[in-house]
Amino acid sequence: MKRRSLLKGAAIGAPAALLLGTGTAHAAAFSVAATEQVQNKVLMWDKDAAFTDANVQWSWTPGAGGWYNLSDIRFRNTAAFGEVALVAASGGNVGIVDKTTEQHQELNDVLWTGAPGGNPHAIERIPDIGAIVSASSEGFLAVYGPTAISDPSTLARVQTVTLAGAHGVLWDPSLRHLWAVGDKTLRAYNVTGTYRNTRLVYANKSVALPGLGHDLQPDYTDPGKLLVTDTYGVYRIDTATLTRTTVVTEGSVKSWVRHASGEDVSVKADGVGSRTWGSPTVRLSVAADKTRSGAEFYKARIYTTAFE
Template identity: 60%
Template sequence: MKRRNLLRALAIGAPLATAGAVGAGIAAADTANFKVMATEQVANKVMVFDKDKSFSDANRYKSWSPGTGGWSNLSDCRIRDTAQFGAIGLAAASGGKVGIWNITTEKDQELNDVLWSATPGGNPHALERIPNVGAFVSASSDGYLTVYAPTKVSDPSTLAKVQTVSLAGAHGVIWDPNNSLLWAAGNKTVQAYSVTGTYRNTRLKAHSKKVALSGLGHDLQADFSNSSLLQVSDSYGVYSINKTTLAKTTLHTTTRIKAYVKMKSGEHFYIRGDNAGSRDWGSPTVVFSQSADRTRSGAEFYKVRYYTTAYN
């Protein structure tokens, strides 16, 4: 069986979980016709599309273009809800920057919509928000997490670096609201961290929860079909991790999966590095298990997400 067909054949039964969200055009629940957001590194944009339409300029729902320099090679995107701004976008770029932007009614947004940015260094690959304390954590593949904390939760301009935590090969971070833990994927490991303190005293502390991987962890995401699980990809495959028991289940052994999303409906979609072109870690195609694949000519997608503010 071809690797793509193997992925299409996956059908893991699990309890259903509601995915909440806030904002016009942002999913309030998992529906059959959902939107996806992706980092496209050639145009260097975060782009949002209806998954049932071609990924053309004419069909784009929204885009965000931060420019190049420290924003080059966008490596992560996601959206989260805030009391002050509503939905905000989070991004990390291998050029060196991480930051957040205000998602407005504009169809195409730019650098002037940025609310806050920082330069953690070390090839940033992910950024996550810790709710309530309003802190942000970035993952840099050179081997560390960086914690940014505010003096005022509603004002991102007050964010400042308060901690650096070593994690070899750090690539992915995600907040777990059910257990109040931050999970991070690195080289051959997924590590949980507890969060202590508030405001500028916010700190991460390594938790006893830790799961071994076979290779370098690439992506770490919620399982929207089961809030007790995480989805993680590494150099050799995609796995499901039970956040309570730490049991790891191999979903498949397809290599170079850079992003993988599992929906409530059971549909999954992913990006696989195609080993071609100047960005051999990316691909012009987002593959769907129950829908038509979407290819954007000349594009290099690296990360893909479900367009929702829900953590799980």
């Protein structure tokens, strides 16, 4: 495998967080969850521990079918089930996992499965109404509405929204927008209605991107900022002014998120191996990068249920 190095700032070596005026990143304790496509598992570790089997804090294994090539993982709180994991797979499925105290969970812990089609890349849950939105790279967002918020099995597809190159979605509780990233654009949507009448309505807010948008995550140092990756780099978006600042200029960044401490967690495709779009390494801007031999990580997330 090629060795990738994390761009931690400009040529002088300043961390990206400092360059963007968010203060100097510092060491902090947190866990990282990642979609690993060779074993086809979601795996979570303490970010300071070696990414070995012995150190796995939590895992989810979906099995075969439409669950192959896991593409997204995030965690959310619910009134009915407590913490859940939201998962998407390029094989065709998206779903909600009842995250329990069990260390290694499987398909029987799934509360709901949807099949939006079109290579699903991301999934989000809208709080209070229990709706689910997924992004499929073939060009659309799929909206699912329930008949009972406390019963995910009642979710059914109620809307399809065209968005070329749709790759990422994220709920913004401050502005009450659903942000979605696609080809050369980041867009904001209002969520109207409830239950099966849930709909996305374009909020007439957008930010132009140089290339095909890929990942969309919070900057946990500032609730008014988002982090977006595209073909050419990583950008920090101010949701109030709709302005874009470049974090780093580098291609093939599949995921990027910033912890409240200022530490960045990212995955950059290395172009080799069984999945050229993945990498065996999760990059960390403060702690040492973590490499798992034979793995193909696609996205890495900070373990938190927070939206921002």
